[in-house]
Amino acid sequence: MALSKQICLIFTVCLIFTACTKEKPQITYTETKVEAPFNMPMIKAPEFSECPTISIVDKGAKKGDQKSIENALKSAIDEANSGGCGTVLVPKGEWISGKIHLKSNVNLHLEEGAVLLFSDNPKDYLPPVHTTWEGMECYNYSPLIYAYECENIAITGEGELRAKMDTWKKWFGRPPGHMNSLKRLYNLAAKSDNVEERQMVNDSANLRPHFIQFNRSSNILLEDVTITNSPFWVIHPYLSNDITIRRVKVKAHGHNNDGVDPEMSQNVLIEDCVFDQGDDAIAVKSGRNQDAWRLNTPSKNMVIRNCTVKNGHQLLAIGSELSGGIENILIDNCVVEDNASLFHLLFIKTNERRGGYVKNIIMNNIKANEVRNGVLGIETDVLYQWKDLVPTYEKRLTPISDIRLNNIQLKKGDFISKIMGQEEQPVKNISLENVKVNSLLGEQMIHENVIGFKMD
Structure with a gap:
């Protein structure tokens, strides 16, 4: 073989080898x-x-x-x-x-x-x-x-x-x-x-x-x-x-x-976002009933910070799909704009079919103009259209505990806190510190079956 052909063949083989062995780009x-x-x-x-x-x-x-x-x-x-x-x-x-x-x-x-x-x-x-x-x-x-x-x-x-x-x-x-x-x-x-x-x-x-x-x-x-x-x-x-x-x-x-x-x-950071919604701005969920009990995976370790809400139902909702459990949720330094028409700033909802649990939910440093209901709502009998649509196959109540609100400023609302616990499963350990409603239209607190409520 002529020398020039040998050189050409070697060069071609080298190119093929280089192409084949070149490392793919990598994610950092x-x-x-x-x-x-x-x-x-x-x-x-x-x-x-x-x-x-x-x-x-x-x-x-x-x-x-x-x-x-x-x-x-x-x-x-x-x-x-x-x-x-x-x-x-x-x-x-x-x-x-x-x-x-x-x-x-x-x-x-x-x-x-x-x-x-x-x-x-x-x-x-x-x-x-x-x-x-x-x-x-x-x-x-x-x-x-x-x-x-x-x-x-x-x-x-x-x-x-x-x-x-x-x-x-x-x-x-x-x-x-x-x-x-x-x-x-x-x-x-x-x-x-x-x-x-x-x-x-x-x-x-x-x-x-x-x-x-x-x-x-x-x-x-x-x-x-x-x-x-x-x-x-x-x-x-x-x-x-x-x-x-x-x-x-x-x-x-x-x-x-x-x-x-x-x-x-798990391990979620939501920051510097703007929400203009027909429903809840942020709704943390963890599955419904038997499906979630089978999957057995809680929602946990979430931080929501520096967000703005222009409209919606709740600033932060927990549930009602919470059968896998929800824990370690922090919402901090968020603003609800003046023309927003929310129901609550924090609303936790469940029912007798859900099971699961809710614990260690923290809301800090929130400013809002007016909500239709109040700062904190906890309801344990929220079934909406499902109440008469389908039966309860298995009754499992939801333990709810360790809810903390600090430095909340609301200009107008019906109540500060409405907590409707169940006699068999009271809501436990609720702490409100520096939670202010300038114009309170109804009762400050509406509570049933609550153990360990503190407000400073």
Whole structure:
């Protein structure tokens, strides 16, 4: 073989060897130490600065062409995942899509001025996925953005996630077919742990999908994005851990439009966010009844701080899906704007079917103008439409204890504290310190079955 051919062959082999042995880019991490009056672990979040960026335009996305955009998003996510890690870039402009399924080591990044608009065609969220409905596991329409058994995932950037709502609005009314499907789901969940038999997509079930669900995932970052409208709960970390939600703006005024619903999740930081809601701003949950007893995973170690609420039902709700237990929750230094129309600042709700427990809930340094009810509400018989819809298969009461409120300033409300405990299971150890209501319209305290209430 001629020398030149030998050199060329050696060079080619070297190139192939280099390409094959080149290390894939790696995720790095930031760890945030969060001060709390309980043992709060460091929160781990993914960092993508060493990872390549893949624009959906380079993958064939064309504005106004939903199919090309969906294909480009999927292709970019697949490439980022298979390449070790990557940022999927959505550039400035409006891009319409159906469901997005994230994979490990992927950051979905929306450039400032980008709008990712989600279709309201239910068929765009099929086939059904393993998800939940109000604390019960089932197979239903995919959340608009869905991550299942992923790690190191992020949604970042100063762009906007927006849901088209024409179809979902029609489903808000919960027609008879919907209620029948809910009864079926409740009965299946009570009698069997076979989630695959709980297929909830049919012509009349109308179980609306979540906007974002992180399901059984870890090391999650949601940062800087604006989220507008939602078919159901807006941000739903479920059976997940190490979650950072930072500088997110949510505006969603539909039915069940809670802002963030951490459920059976742990090590959560929610900070510097703005919530403008049709339901609770933050609602901590831990599953419903038999499903949660089976999964046996409490929600715990959560800090919510420096947030603003423009509207909603509660600043912080606990329950009513709390059957796995909830503990170590701190909400600190938050403001409720003057025109907001909340019911309570802190509302803990359960019923005879839930079991679980609630303990060590701390609310500090809150300012609000007016609420329709009061500062603190604890209700132990909240069943809503379920009271007569389905039976109690097993009665389990919820121990509630160690609730502390400090430095709360409210201009107007009906009461400071309304606690409706149960004779068999009194509420215990409630402490209110420097909790002020300037204009009190009703009784200061309304209490039944409470042990160890202190107010300074």
